[in-house]
Structure formats: structure tokens, C-alpha cells
Amino acid sequence: MEQLVNASVQGIQISGIRKISNLVATYKDALTLTIGQPDFPTPAHIIAAGKRALDENxxxxxxxxxxxxxxxxxxxxxxxxxxxxxxxxxxxxxxxxxxxxxxxxxxxxxxxxxxxxxxxxxxxxxxxxxxxxxxxxxxxxxxxxxxxxxxxxxxxxxxxxxxxxxxxxxxxxxxxxxxxxxxxxxxxxxxxxxxxxxxxxxxxxxxxxxxxxxxxxxxxxxxxxxxxxxxxxxxxxxxxxxxxxxxxxxxxxxxxxxxxxxxxxxxxxxxxxxxxxxxxxGLDDAEPMKAEYVKRRDYMHGRLVAMGMPVEKPEGAIYLFPSIQAYGSSSMEFAMKLLEQERVAVVPGDAFSVHGEGYVRLSYAYSMDVLTQALDRLERFVSKV
Ligand SMILES: Cc1ncc(COP(=O)(O)O)c(C=O)c1O
Structure with missing residues (x-):
């Protein structure tokens, strides 16, 4: 019966980001830099408005x-x-x-x-x-x-x-x-x-x-x-x-x-x-998050440059996209080896079309503590390859 499923639907794949996130879930000790969602809670006044809406039916x-x-x-x-x-x-x-x-x-x-x-x-x-x-x-x-x-x-x-x-x-x-x-x-x-x-x-x-x-x-x-x-x-x-x-x-x-x-x-x-x-x-609710993201971006960018990984300095969003071309493996192989050897999860660049091959995506929607440890591990990994 499966052949009756619409051919276009059969042709599409679960996104590479989800695939790697699902895989990471099987490595209990992994530090993950894969997810693109803020690590901050929804501001309390917004949650209160949601609760009020429920209470008021x-x-x-x-x-x-x-x-x-x-x-x-x-x-x-x-x-x-x-x-x-x-x-x-x-x-x-x-x-x-x-x-x-x-x-x-x-x-x-x-x-x-x-x-x-x-x-x-x-x-x-x-x-x-x-x-x-x-x-x-x-x-x-x-x-x-x-x-x-x-x-x-x-x-x-x-x-x-x-x-x-x-x-x-x-x-x-x-x-x-x-x-x-x-x-x-x-x-x-x-x-x-x-x-x-x-x-x-x-x-x-x-x-x-x-x-x-x-x-x-x-x-x-x-x-x-x-x-x-x-x-x-x-x-x-x-x-x-x-x-x-x-x-x-x-x-x-x-x-x-x-x-x-x-x-x-x-x-x-x-x-x-x-x-x-x-x-x-909550017009300016993003401001405190932004201040934190900027600190993290600067820290991450500085560390990547110091390890010799070519990377553009991003002016927005919550990601860095360094090149891994110098390390002689595809972005998927790089991500898999990094996960297996150092327990750090990143998204292989080919999840973002063929033009992302040769890169990996690192999200900095994580605490400084997680980012510091993950970058220490990444540094050890790239120094060996
Ligand atoms: C560029 C871009 N567009 C759209 C979305 C979807 O966002 P939403 O959670 O509002 O569906 C995302 C989520 O990561 C995104 O990165």
C-alpha cells in the first residue's frame, strides 16, 4: 500500500536538523549545539496573559x-x-x-x-x-x-x-x-x-x-x-x-x-x-536576550578564529556557520566523528542544501557554560584531525 502515498510526499525527507537532534538524544552525555530555539523562558507577563485567557475561557x-x-x-x-x-x-x-x-x-x-x-x-x-x-x-x-x-x-x-x-x-x-x-x-x-x-x-x-x-x-x-x-x-x-x-x-x-x-x-x-x-x-522583550546572544556570539566567534576555523562573523540570529573544509571530511562525517569522539552535536551544513556542504552550524542558544565546554571539546577534536 505504501506505493499509494503521494509521490511528492514520498520524495521529501525529515529535515537534517531533526535527524541529528534525534540521533543526539541517544547519546546521553552529549553536549548539543543543534537546536534553533531560544534558551530563555517566555517572558512572565506573556505567560500570565495566556493563563488569563484560559481562566476567562x-x-x-x-x-x-x-x-x-x-x-x-x-x-x-x-x-x-x-x-x-x-x-x-x-x-x-x-x-x-x-x-x-x-x-x-x-x-x-x-x-x-x-x-x-x-x-x-x-x-x-x-x-x-x-x-x-x-x-x-x-x-x-x-x-x-x-x-x-x-x-x-x-x-x-x-x-x-x-x-x-x-x-x-x-x-x-x-x-x-x-x-x-x-x-x-x-x-x-x-x-x-x-x-x-x-x-x-x-x-x-x-x-x-x-x-x-x-x-x-x-x-x-x-x-x-x-x-x-x-x-x-x-x-x-x-x-x-x-x-x-x-x-x-x-x-x-x-x-x-x-x-x-x-x-x-x-x-x-x-x-x-x-x-x-x-x-x-513586550515591545522590547528581545533586548535582554539580545545582550546575552551578543556575548555568546563574540565568545564563540573568537574561539573558532583562534582554533583556525574560517567563519564569517554573524550580525544576527543565533548561529555560526564555520567552514570545515580543511579537515578532509564531509560535513556529515565531521559531525558524526565529533559526536562519537567528543560528544558534541552540531548540524552538518548539507542539512541546509548542497551549498552548505563543507560547513557546520553551531547554535548559541545555550548557556555560556555549555558553550565553553562544547568549544573546549571542539578545539581538542580539530587539533587532532
Ligand atoms: C528562517 C526560519 N524561518 C521559519 C522558521 C519557523 O519558525 P516558527 O517556529 O515560527 O514556525 C524558522 C525556525 O527555526 C527559521 O529558522
């Missing part, structure tokens, strides 16, 4: 696109923080995490045979959805441009089948961000073309060094073709609450909300009440 469906007050709070948040301008009544959808936001976006815009240009290496959440839609992922290799998707790279991949270009900055897995002029170059290339831009900004609150987050949707001509994806998983340490958002022009949102309705009806009501609190009284 707020346990029924909300409007499909999400509670109006949450859509208003989300639109106000991105306006204040990033200068994005969206009408909460017609241009915002509350989703079950950014993951579902990506799903409804891609399902709304792709046809079988549509090509989607993606920066590689990249978070593995896009490719399977594109394939389930019958679309074709087209990776642009960013390893020669400091992991940034440039206008030239996009131009080299554009065809008459290109339906969308994905930007994911700050990036998972590289932590790189795009500056205004880099985004302006891309906007100049794309603004008159018949295609969409999907801008995954889930790490927008985790940009360091005073740089500030820039969204391509705020550049002239781009708002009308851009779907911005965001959410509370990383900014407010709320991965398990499952709250994400799409911000997109009304002509698109009206179609996306249909896919969303038949997919989940609405995001969880309790989580939506908590999210209202997060986005009204």
Missing part, C-alpha cells in the same frame, strides 16, 4: 485571519520597529508559527513547474513545501558572497518560470544580514518583474551591533510583490506557542487567508491572547 475559534486586536498589534509592531506599513484588517494573517506562514504563502503563489530562487545554504523549511506544490527550488550559491543573496546571483538564476525569490535575513544558518544598499540592488532588479519576493524576517529582532533590521518590503516598488513572514518564536522565546504572521498586500492576503482557513481555521486562541500581550507590553 477564551477557548473558541477566532476569526480566520486572527483576532483583530492581535492583527492591529502586529501591524503596529512592525510599523514602529521596521517602518513597514500594513493594514491590519486586510493585510495581516496570524498563522501557526512562521512555518505555516511559509506554507500558505507558497501554496498561494506556486503552480506546478514554478521556480523559486533561494539563497543556499538556507533553513530547510522551504524546499519540501515548494516540492509539494510541484515547484522547483533553484538555489543560488552564496558561499562566494559572504552568504548574501546578491542581485547578480539572482539575475543568473532568473528564467521566465521564476515565480518567487526567497530572502531570509538575518539568515538561518549563517547569521548574516543584508544592508540597505544590498537590498536596494535586489529591489532595482526585481521591482518591474512579474514575480514575488518572500522575505522571511523571523530573526528581525535579533540583529546586533546597532545595525537594525531592514526589510525589502520598505523599499520603493517592492511592497506590492513582497510577502513578509515573521513571528514570535525567536523574538519572544515562544516557539511552542506557535504564533507567526504574514504581512502582504490585500490582493494577495485575500487569497492566502483561504488557504489558511482550510488548513488550520485559525491560530490557537490562547496563544493569540498571549501574543497580544507580547506585541503591546
Amino acid at each position: 477564551r477557548t473558541v475559534y477566532t476569526p480566520n485571519a486572527g483576532m483583530p486586536e492581535l492583527r492591529r498589534a502586529a501591524a503596529a509592531f512592525v510599523r514602529t520597529k521596521y517602518g513597514q506599513d500594513y493594514n491590519p484588517d486586510t493585510e495581516v494573517i496570524v498563522t501557526a508559527g512562521a512555518s505555516q506562514a511559509l506554507d500558505i504563502t507558497l501554496r498561494t503563489i506556486l503552480e506546478p513547474g514554478s521556480e523559486v530562487i533561494l539563497p543556499g545554504p538556507l533553513y530547510p523549511g522551504y524546499e519540501p513545501i515548494i516540492r509539494l506544490c510541484g515547484g522547483i527550488p533553484v538555489y543560488a550559491d552564496t558561499t562566494g558572497t559572504g552568504f548574501k543573496l546578491t542581485a547578480e546571483l539572482i539575475r543568473s538564476k532568473l528564467t521566465d518560470k521564476t515565480r518567487a525569490v526567497v530572502l531570509c535575513y538575518p539568515s538561518n544558518p549563517t547569521g548574516r544580514v543584508m544592508d540597505a544598499s544590498e537590498l536596494a540592488d535586489i529591489a532595482a532588479l526585481l521591482q518591474d518583474r512579474q514575480l514575488f519576493v518572500i522575505s522571511d524576517e523571523i530573526y528581525s529582532e535579533l540583529v546586533y551591533d546597532g545595525l537594525g533590521h531592514r526589510s525589502i518590503a520598505t523599499i520603493g516598488g517592492m511592497r506590492d510583490k513582497t510577502i513578509v513572514i515573521n513571528g514570535l518564536s525567536k523574538s519572544h522565546a515562544m516557539t511552542g506557542w506557535r504564533i507567526g504572521f504574514t504581512f502582504a498586500p490585500a490582493y494577495l492576503t485575500q487569497h492566502m487567508v483561504k488557504v489558511h482557513q482550510y488548513n488550520v481555521t485559525c491560530a490557537t486562541s490562547i496563544s493569540q491572547y498571549a501574543a497580544v500581550e507580547a506585541l503591546t507590553n
Whole structure:
């Protein structure tokens, strides 16, 4: 009977990140740097709002696109923080995490045979959805441009089948961000073309060094073709609450909300009440986390450089993506040997497309104590190979 399972579903794989995390669970003494979720608790005022919603029996469906007050709070948040301008009544959808936001976006815009240009290496959440839609992922290799998707790279991949270009900055897995002029170059290339831009900004609150987050949707001509994806998983340490958002022009949102309705009806009501609190009284909840992440990033980056591992200094998110090319093994072999010999788990770069081969991803969403021990072990490991 298994041959009757939809061929596209048979063709997709469990993500490499989950595979390695599942494997690590069998090594009881391993230190793991694999997970991409904040190690901080959800701020107490948000938890209290969730509890209050339960006590007040707020346990029924909300409007499909999400509670109006949450859509208003989300639109106000991105306006204040990033200068994005969206009408909460017609241009915002509350989703079950950014993951579902990506799903409804891609399902709304792709046809079988549509090509989607993606920066590689990249978070593995896009490719399977594109394939389930019958679309074709087209990776642009960013390893020669400091992991940034440039206008030239996009131009080299554009065809008459290109339906969308994905930007994911700050990036998972590289932590790189795009500056205004880099985004302006891309906007100049794309603004008159018949295609969409999907801008995954889930790490927008985790940009360091005073740089500030820039969204391509705020550049002239781009708002009308851009779907911005965001959410509370990383900014407010709320991965398990499952709250994400799409911000997109009304002509698109009206179609996306249909896919969303038949997919989940609405995001969880309790989580939506908590999210209202997060986005009204917790505007700067990410700040203390950010301060801690910056310390960890600097420490990790310094240690990797001192061990002779080539690595870009990330300006955002919670990852470092050093090269392991000098050690003569594939990223999977490197990760497996590191786990077996030193009991440290990292994610092999090939989990982030073929362009991640030759790298590993280290998450620093862990305490300094764990990071210090893990880096001591990594140092011992690389000094032997
Ligand atoms: C780039 C990127 N997009 C989307 C997601 C999904 O986030 P959520 O927990 O909101 O579904 C993640 C999660 O790690 C991510 O790294």
C-alpha cells in the first residue's frame, strides 16, 4: 500500500536538523549545539496573559485571519520597529508559527513547474513545501558572497518560470544580514518583474551591533510583490506557542487567508491572547536576550578564529556557520566523528542544501557554560584531525 502515498510526499525527507537532534538524544552525555530555539523562558507577563485567557475561557475559534486586536498589534509592531506599513484588517494573517506562514504563502503563489530562487545554504523549511506544490527550488550559491543573496546571483538564476525569490535575513544558518544598499540592488532588479519576493524576517529582532533590521518590503516598488513572514518564536522565546504572521498586500492576503482557513481555521486562541500581550507590553522583550546572544556570539566567534576555523562573523540570529573544509571530511562525517569522539552535536551544513556542504552550524542558544565546554571539546577534536 505504501506505493499509494503521494509521490511528492514520498520524495521529501525529515529535515537534517531533526535527524541529528534525534540521533543526539541517544547519546546521553552529549553536549548539543543543534537546536534553533531560544534558551530563555517566555517572558512572565506573556505567560500570565495566556493563563488569563484560559481562566476567562477564551477557548473558541477566532476569526480566520486572527483576532483583530492581535492583527492591529502586529501591524503596529512592525510599523514602529521596521517602518513597514500594513493594514491590519486586510493585510495581516496570524498563522501557526512562521512555518505555516511559509506554507500558505507558497501554496498561494506556486503552480506546478514554478521556480523559486533561494539563497543556499538556507533553513530547510522551504524546499519540501515548494516540492509539494510541484515547484522547483533553484538555489543560488552564496558561499562566494559572504552568504548574501546578491542581485547578480539572482539575475543568473532568473528564467521566465521564476515565480518567487526567497530572502531570509538575518539568515538561518549563517547569521548574516543584508544592508540597505544590498537590498536596494535586489529591489532595482526585481521591482518591474512579474514575480514575488518572500522575505522571511523571523530573526528581525535579533540583529546586533546597532545595525537594525531592514526589510525589502520598505523599499520603493517592492511592497506590492513582497510577502513578509515573521513571528514570535525567536523574538519572544515562544516557539511552542506557535504564533507567526504574514504581512502582504490585500490582493494577495485575500487569497492566502483561504488557504489558511482550510488548513488550520485559525491560530490557537490562547496563544493569540498571549501574543497580544507580547506585541503591546513586550515591545522590547528581545533586548535582554539580545545582550546575552551578543556575548555568546563574540565568545564563540573568537574561539573558532583562534582554533583556525574560517567563519564569517554573524550580525544576527543565533548561529555560526564555520567552514570545515580543511579537515578532509564531509560535513556529515565531521559531525558524526565529533559526536562519537567528543560528544558534541552540531548540524552538518548539507542539512541546509548542497551549498552548505563543507560547513557546520553551531547554535548559541545555550548557556555560556555549555558553550565553553562544547568549544573546549571542539578545539581538542580539530587539533587532532
Ligand atoms: C528562517 C526560519 N524561518 C521559519 C522558521 C519557523 O519558525 P516558527 O517556529 O515560527 O514556525 C524558522 C525556525 O527555526 C527559521 O529558522
